[in-house]
Amino acid sequence: MSKRGGFPTMPGNMGNLMKQAQKMQKQMEDMQEDLNQKHFECTAGGGAITVVVNGKKEVISITLKEDVVDKDDIEMLQDLIVAAVNEAIRKAEESVSSEMNKITGGLGGSLGGLL
Helix, strand or coil, X not given: CCEECXXXXXXXXXXXXXXXXXXXXHHHHHHHHHHHHCEEEEEECCCCEEEEEECCCCEEEEEECXXXXXXXXXXXXXXXXXXXXXXXXXXXXXXXXXXXXXXXXXXXXHXXXXX
């Protein structure tokens, strides 16, 4: 093993592995940027509530149909909003996971802290 600057040089396979890791990191960054531009929309209550989130799982908008707003049943409205938000976030997470699996070949679960 030769040394440069006091550190052993990487054998060919290790160098290739590092190049692949750098390529994967770039692909993941690009994928994250693409996902952050996407919007995921879900409805609840037969379309009475519509929620849109982005790939960062941030709520972009919540739209309520006027007829769903009943001052005597605020609890139902709250439940519908929660359901729609949770479904939109689930869709965003599924998309992130699917894209991650394309890049990592199914190793995405063990790389969870990278995104």
